[in-house]
Amino acid sequence: MHCQLMERGREAITEYKKMFEPIQLKHMTIKNRIVRSATNSAMSNTDGSFSSLDADMFEELAANQVGMMITGHTYVSPQGQAKPNQPSMCKEKWVPVMKDMTDRVHSHGAKIVAQISHAGAGALVTDQPAAPSRMFAGGGRIAHAMTHEEIKDTVRAFGQSALIAKQSGFDGVQVHVAHGFLLCEFVSYGYNQRTDEYGGSADNRIRIVREIIEEIKRTCGEEYPVFVKINSNSYYEEDAYWQDMFRFVDILEAVGAEALELSGYDFSSFPASVHCFYLDRAAALKKYSKLPLILVGGIRNLEDMEKVLEVGADMVSMARPFICEPDLIPRLMSGQKSSSCINCNNCHGLFLREGRRCIMHKG
């Protein structure tokens, strides 16, 4: 039986050869094309540190063929903290704890990138949430429109957090511009009603992201990899947003982004029968730009991964499948047809209430 599985593993590597080929980005080489997308684990400590459960999880992924993993969103300032047990990237005292964690990942030849974020109106911990423009922030709160001073402070906070990530052994950072948090609010129509240089045109709405990347390059050096995750679609002004995406890509490439990870605001809404939610958008962007592209959303098996690479995307990324089965890649290589994830989305909340991460298994 063991021999059969080994045989199937070898076949899978030959058949899906590209997935297992190393990739050279601008400043980073990764052993294969498989990414664990940023996923808030809800297992971190309320003092802002990653827990031993987080470190165990990352090491398990690294030992199971994930070439690059991206941490769940970490906050760059107390104002941007989304949840009580979210890890911080703004507290230098946790550098040694994070260094142990990144060392464990590196011992398996994998890379680990820290996602850095400000939750904007989604910051549930602060009494005074901030957003590009005044807006509802949930829980009866109103987010105020950020002043120029606050924007500059936030840009600096991203730079300082990236430096802490670098000192902690992370191979790079990913700036979180997706899923409705602060930077997503800035690039989106609807949430951003500003009339100054941070609102209006595509160039203006992406300005804060550009300034953050420039600041990170200043604090961490030109060579330190800066990834960006962004929605490929938008709840408001969908057509205009998609047109702007081409301009965003040009600007991100010009400012030295390492790669762009493409997601979507509606990733939770698809049934398990729908795969590769944003494939067409990835194909269109790859025809337009050479900026390396990582695609996430509904990728569930080796055929899906192959399809993603065939349209020109450079890496495949998954979140829920790795919560469900951290050893998904060896399973697929041993003949399992597809991820067991059923897109129930209970991983968004179940573990908070019951200490479980997935309804498909315990622990």
Ligand SMILES: Cc1cc2nc3c(=O)[nH]c(=O)nc-3n(C[C@H](O)[C@H](O)[C@H](O)COP(=O)(O)O)c2cc1C
């Ligand atoms: C429980 C959970 C937590 C998530 N946390 C983050 C996060 O911290 N940062 C982020 O960019 N995306 C986060 N996501 C979104 C995923 O990274 C991914 O974009 C999305 O789940 C679609 O991919 P999938 O179909 O492979 O799950 C989260 C998703 C889930 C289900």
